Amino acid sequence: MKSRLIASLALGALVVLGTSGCAMISTQATTIQYSPSDGVNIPDSGPLQVRNVLIVADDDGNDGNLIAAIVNTTSDSQTLRIEFGEGSAKTTESIRVPANSTVSLGTDETEPVLLEGIDTKPGAVLPMYFQSGDGEGILFDVPVLDGSLDYYGDLLP
Incomplete structure (x- = not known):
C-alpha cells in the first residue's frame, strides 16, 4: 500500500x-523588447528617447517624410541631430524638443520633417545617425514605407 x-x-x-x-x-x-509598430525604436544614447521612427516616401524614393515621437524627460530643452547620406550628399537635420515634453512628427500639431534626396525606395531601410546631448549617437536602419496604407497616405511628401 x-x-x-x-x-x-x-x-x-x-x-x-x-x-x-x-x-x-x-x-x-x-x-524581449521589440518595436510593436511599423517604425523602430532607437536605442537610448543620449537624453532624448526616439520612438517609432519611420520614413514615408513616394514610389520613386527621392524624398521622404520622417515620422517619429521624440521624448525629452529632462528639465532642459534638448536638440536631436539626425544625419543620413554619405560624403557630399550627407544631410543633417536638427529637431528641438522642449523640456519635459514629447514632439510627435507627422501629427496635427507637428509636421513631419521632409528629408530630401534620400534615394531609398519604399520597402528598404535608410541608415540614419541619431545623436542628442553629450550622447555618443547611434547609426540605425530606419524603414521606408509607402502611402498604400490609409493612415500613411496623408504623410507622403
Whole structure:
C-alpha cells in the first residue's frame, strides 16, 4: 500500500516537472523588447528617447517624410541631430524638443520633417545617425514605407 502511494507521488512529481520544465530554462517572451509598430525604436544614447521612427516616401524614393515621437524627460530643452547620406550628399537635420515634453512628427500639431534626396525606395531601410546631448549617437536602419496604407497616405511628401 505504501509503495503504491510512493509510486503515485513520484509519478505526479515527474508529470509536474515534465510539463513545467521548459519554462525553467527558456527565456520569458514578455521580457524581449521589440518595436510593436511599423517604425523602430532607437536605442537610448543620449537624453532624448526616439520612438517609432519611420520614413514615408513616394514610389520613386527621392524624398521622404520622417515620422517619429521624440521624448525629452529632462528639465532642459534638448536638440536631436539626425544625419543620413554619405560624403557630399550627407544631410543633417536638427529637431528641438522642449523640456519635459514629447514632439510627435507627422501629427496635427507637428509636421513631419521632409528629408530630401534620400534615394531609398519604399520597402528598404535608410541608415540614419541619431545623436542628442553629450550622447555618443547611434547609426540605425530606419524603414521606408509607402502611402498604400490609409493612415500613411496623408504623410507622403
